Amino acid sequence: MNELLLPVVFVILAIAVIGSLIVVLVRGRRTPPGIYPSPRDADDQGGAGVHGATSTEVLDRPDGTTTDVLVPDDLSSLDEAPPAPGLDTVDPVQGRLARLRARLIRSNNALGKGLLALLSRDRIDEDVWDEVEETLLLADLGTEPTLELVDALRERVKVAGSRDPAEVRSMLHEELVKLVDPTMDRSLATQRHADRPAVVMVVGVNGVGKTTTVGKLARVLVADDKDVLLGAADTFRAAAAEQLATWGARVGVPTVRSDVDGADPASVAFDAVKAGIEQEVDVVLIDTAGRLQNKVGLMDELGKVKRVVEKHGAVDEVLLVLDATTGQNGLTQAKVFAEVVNITGIVLTKLDGTAKGGIVVAIQRSLGVPVKLIGLGEGADDLAPFDADGFVDALLN
Incomplete structure (x- = not known):
């Protein structure tokens, strides 16, 4: 009888040993270096991604309706905790110019x-x-x-x-x-108010790179030790919110966006500022959809976005993104946008030293608004504060 049970015991022991080895191997697996959970994965799992833990909150819209948005549970940890694995190292602002x-x-x-x-x-x-x-x-x-x-x-x-x-x-x-004109005030109004963050809206026509500019501007502000929150109010372009969230995640900045395609951009902007107030951040950057300056309906909608956001308080900066290579066409765009949302500054991209450099003067003369930021390349940190003397010195080599 014992001789018959002996093989069965050996089989059971062998199965138990193999099972234990499998459990140890599975538990011992680690994520390969350089591969980290994406912010969306972390949100789906209810855990902390590169921009911290998030939760779904119901925010009241100004029209009386509500919306569910993903907002960070805690932004204060960004100041205290070391950078999460995978975050970019942002170039100092002073070295960029x-x-x-x-x-x-x-x-x-x-x-x-x-x-x-x-x-x-x-x-x-x-x-x-x-x-x-x-x-x-x-x-x-x-x-x-x-x-x-x-x-x-x-x-x-x-x-x-x-x-x-x-x-x-x-x-x-x-x-x-x-x-x-070096006397123009080119500083960005990004100082937090006593009870709310500074609010910056970024506007412009289609294809000038507004979302990319917002992402780069977030890096400028992070390099200046500011807590930033992004608002994805470009709800017309399917990939815009995802693109903006990716820019933010690279430097540990959260993004408020709607999960509904074609959502009301004014409501998303309103929700973003409300989340920024609740989280006590320094600056809220709002990305808006590109629109042609001759489309009255779209320009009216842009005005609505600004008015709705101002229910929280005044918008501190309205930055118009212009492509320097468009030349005098940029002046027409700038004038219409200035009439609708009161432009406070210009972001001039693709200012690569070609014959279009004079557009800086033309725009400032036309609007009485300074060029505050310039970009000369496609790199993540290729955006810097504009300096009149340095710009002219570079032009004359």
Whole structure:
């Protein structure tokens, strides 16, 4: 009898040993280096993702309805806890301008090089001044600023009676800086109020890169040690909210968005600011849908977004994103947006040192609004505060 039971006992023991080994191996598995749960995975599992734990809250909309949005449970931990694995290291703001300036100097700058070549000739006659004027107009400087600059240079060159390239460059630098106007206030209104965060809306036409700009601006603010929350109010483009959430997750910034396609953008913006107030963040950045300036209905809707957000308090900044390569077309866009939402600053992208550099002057003259941020590339940290003197110095190499 014992001889018959012995093989059965061996089989049972073997199965038990194999089962134990499997359990140990499964429990011992680890996520491969560099692969971390996405924010959406963490949210679905009710755990903490790269931007902290989240929960679904019912937020009251200004029209009396409600919406379910994913909001962070705690943003204060972002200040105290070390960065979660996989978060980007953000470049300091101060170093960015120098890098962008160096890139501008290396670029094919038709404006600065063309002017210096013309003004350094042995003989400067009317033909040369006509060429200078043409160069400035091609650079999108605008008619009035062009005539001002040419008249000022004519007088200075005549009085100095010099053709020394260094002296001519100095004159040109001084006159261009005057046009770019270093006295304009280019600071961003991102200081938290006593009882609520600063609110920044980003607007513009289709295809200028608003969502990308919001993501890059979030990095600028994170580098400045600010707690930021993003609001995905571009509800028309299917991938916009996901794209914005990805930008935020890279630097530990949460995003408030609607799970309903085509949701009311004003309600989403309202919810984002409300979440920012509840979480006591420093800045709420609101991404809006791109819209053509000649579409009255869409522009009216943009005005509605701003009015609804202002139920929480005044919007501190309305930044208009413009593509520098569009030239004078950008002026038309800017004027219409300024009428609808009162633009406070310009973000000029693709300012790569080509003949379009003069658009900085033209826009500021037209709107009385400063260029506050510039971008010269597609890198995550290729956005920096605008500096008039540094910009002109780079143009003239």
